[in-house]
Amino acid sequence: MSTQYKNHPAGAKAFNKNPERVSWHDKALWFVREKRDKATHGIPEWEELREIAAQIKAHTLSHLDKYLLQFEEQAQANGIHVHWAKDAQEHNDIVLSILQKHNVKNVVKSKSMLTEECSLNPHLNQHDIDVVDTDLGERIVQLAKEHPSHIVLPAIHKKKEEVGELFHEHLNTEKGATDPTYLTRAAREHLRDKFLQADAAITGVNFAVAESGGFVVCTNEGNVDMGANLAPVHIACMGIEKIIPKVEHLGVFLRLLARSATGQAITTYSSHFHKPKGGKEMHIVLVDNGRTEQLSRDDFRKSLNCIRCGACMNTCPIYRRSGGHSYTYTIPGPIGSILSPGKDLKKHSSLPFASTLCGSCSDVCPVKIDIHTQLYKWRQIIMEETNYDPAKKLSMKMAGKAMGNPKLFKMISKVGNTFLKGPRVLIYNPLNTWGIKRELPVPTQTFDDWYKKNNS
Amino acid sequence: MEIGLFIPCYINQFYPEVAKATLKLLQKYGNVTYPLSQTCCGQPMANSGCEKDGVDALKVFYDNFKDFDYVVGPSASCVLHVREHGAHLYPTMAPMIDKVFDLTEFIYDVIKEKELQAEFPHKVAIHKSCHGLRGMRLGQCSERVTCDVSKQDVLVEQVTGVTLIQPKRADECCGFGGTFSVSEPDISVRMGTDRLKDYIESGAEYITSGDMSCLMHLDGIIQREKLPIKVIHLAEILASEINSTTTDKEKAYVNAV
Incomplete structure (x- = not known):
């Protein structure tokens, strides 16, 4: 049987070990998306049709x-x-x-x-x-x-x-x-x-x-x-x-x-x-x-509009680059990521996060499911009700506190800024996921400091 | 007109040139104040599923900006967060939501600018940030059968010397997505790499956007891979001086990063 990955990042990582396959998969599905665009643009009343549906x-x-x-x-x-x-x-x-x-x-x-x-x-x-x-x-x-x-x-x-x-x-x-x-x-x-x-x-x-x-x-x-x-x-x-x-x-x-x-x-x-x-x-x-249960959830009821066309998969830049098997649910892609948490919140907790919330899925959906809004809402429930990503939970709590306190926030920012000016070997450590394949921005004088000097 | 200048936290820290360009642009239209005790809009918490942890940030935002006629920031993403979630997360701020604008939207919809005095003699591709495009409807998105005006295109076209370049994929996401960029690094980088390839192949010298966060992510890959393309925020193009030399602008860009 196909490998069952423990979460979406693990499945995505495995799929991306073969960059040529990713290119090919992305192109094949983008071709379908473009065909869809051509067909829909031939229907001037397309948006009205979506609304009626x-x-x-x-x-x-x-x-x-x-x-x-x-x-x-x-x-x-x-x-x-x-x-x-x-x-x-x-x-x-x-x-x-x-x-x-x-x-x-x-x-x-x-x-x-x-x-x-x-x-x-x-x-x-x-x-x-x-x-x-x-x-x-x-x-x-x-x-x-x-x-x-x-x-x-x-x-x-x-x-x-x-x-x-x-x-x-x-x-x-x-x-x-x-x-x-x-x-x-x-x-x-x-x-x-x-x-x-x-x-x-x-x-x-x-x-x-x-x-x-x-x-x-x-x-x-x-x-x-x-x-x-x-x-x-x-x-x-x-x-x-x-x-x-x-x-x-x-x-x-x-x-x-x-x-x-x-x-x-x-x-x-x-x-x-x-x-x-x-x-x-x-x-x-x-x-x-599980459908009547989903029907009882005001925020997620609309997911039952789905007519299983797959357009949200073809348009999703993450789906195209991670493949359907990277999702932990039978129905992959954006629609699967809003249907699955209602079935097993813990098992599928990574799926609503497998999105940049770009919103393309909601705009392509022929029955106007607000997919990316529902992804956002599932994220809130997952972080509140499960133990998904406790490190993120803690860091968000701390960052949130700091952002509520301008003095503290400016102080922490200064420390971070100084750190980023430090030796490369310290900055690009294994914990720095951003820096594995990307450079971090190089801090100079902050706008705060410039503004104080020039405008007050 | 009293304008409050909202500068997203990472722009304050890393891209002061973007903030300076925004300030300069807005000063043409009103009295601009930059409240020094602003922090962040709280979007990182919200999109990570911890929206309640971002409420304090919204309170600070409200305290800093509640008295202005308009609040304007050079980021569709941060502004969209305030608009979409501000009122339900911190109801006190509900009355001010309609006064908060993204920079390009403010210049296009509120000021209705028709003759920007600016010059930028380069081939430029506009990276349509998703939150600007689909969240705020700043332009026509490829999924919908509508006739939305692409406001950023209209503004950039007013700049002398600019050649607008169209990539093959008009509006695909760059893969930043806030904490997505670190929780799904493989896909995030791959998406960014694919976008860059498209922009480079289309012949653009610069990628511009109303959202510096997309550009920060793309530039991270450009710098690492030493790719032949540069990023620049829309504010910097719209505020670029007539007759200033290219090297000045490139220097300004280098200073910014």
Whole structure:
């Protein structure tokens, strides 16, 4: 499995041991960000669209119970089995029991960060059910026994040479082959077999519509359609925040989603599911797993607006240079850094600090989540409620006291100033993290002293 | 017009030339006072998750500046902190928040300067500091589909002799981020190095910015790696004298650091 780093700086350090990989990773994602810019600038009403989306989400989240129940009623009327799961364990148990009831041995799965969040695959494997991820990127990380490093581009951290090697080992492609078309064809052939053998298909959900009881799944590879239409059982798993009130709202979100994610006007497949075909079964599992708790936090409620486009990852200068695996949570990048502390404050305490608060994530977000403001707010909670970075806590307390006392502050500044004029060997010591790769400024006469001399 | 000159603590300590240039610029527009007992805005504490430890700094800020018509400082970042967090951290200061301005914003929005008398015959790239750009909306940011005026560009364009250079990435963060620069040193330095490469490749002689903290970080890498580019605060360009020789300005810059 991919290495689990103890905190973000450790993961970032490891990723930066290979500067060429950092350059390549940064450029690959910046290319996507630029494609997104082009696509959004073709929509003059883009900002208005974002605002409408944010308002629909705000409305929906404040009436979540009503819309979820409406969805359940409509879906059941359509012949869909609806299940409710309060956490990951319940979700996994529900999925397993459906599969066991049908004696399922082979499952094809497509694009669901929720099942990653719930660690569904290992749970099913323990019960002798084989799960094949059918999204190309997800299949690559699955074969490599890793986790997705990005929610839209799961294998963005892998070079084509590494994919070639992996496919040579698992899919018998030619040794040394790196041609993307060749490799993709090999994967397609391999996956066709899996689709044909599958006894059940598990998919994610991008949007569930309360008024129709239907749901929409967006992909570029058509793997959702292949899986769900071939297998006798289709289980769709969704976080409860994926609900939208009306079909017409899809017109807002589908326009925002693909443009934000990849710079496409729309995903290649936006598949609408409403009812099972004759003789088949369709299930939907509505999962809470911490979402209602997040909903109860006024400062962080808006994080549930997320439509999982990944734009905040592509734009984040830290994500691009540290890679998705440097984050301690399933969902990496800025959005993951505001979702994860609510799940485990201690485990994910470094994530809200993995940011310069540059604000690019908030401006790129199609549903207007105030991501960088939430990062700031999580920082306050982490420093108050955990023992994260006690040295920083103490130094901030002392600095704060000094700054409240002008005389003391000026005196300490003078001492610091004198120290920085001292011998280089003392200044550039191992404790000076700044000075490992940077020079410190060289102090001269302070403005205070100059002003006193010239203006009083 | 009574203007209180707010000089961020690290500018006072390390970049007196920036403070002098700010003072000189503001003196064109009003009576400027520099309260000597000012300390810091408290942003380092706040962004580190210890915002309450920064309340005393805000009290000192309030005591020093409450009576001025305007409070102006050469740092979008420090000013943004006061504006965004001042009122909730120290409610007494709420009424003065709207009087606190970043230097370029003050010259553009309050003074509405159209004819800056300045000369700086160099190729200059403006590093759009994130707090100025996205926090205070001083310009058009690349993420949004809006038509915001880039106020710093407009002001720099008034300076005789300046050639504005556009880097490939218009507004990517430099990687300073306050304590981020020391808690995530690998990423911070890498971000700075990437920005510098972009600015150097675009042909700029100088990188300028409304925030000296970004420039301090970038200059730390420039000095260590001996890179062929210099940093200079926007105040120094806007206050640069007509007809003064290049060497004078370069000397002033050297003195500043």
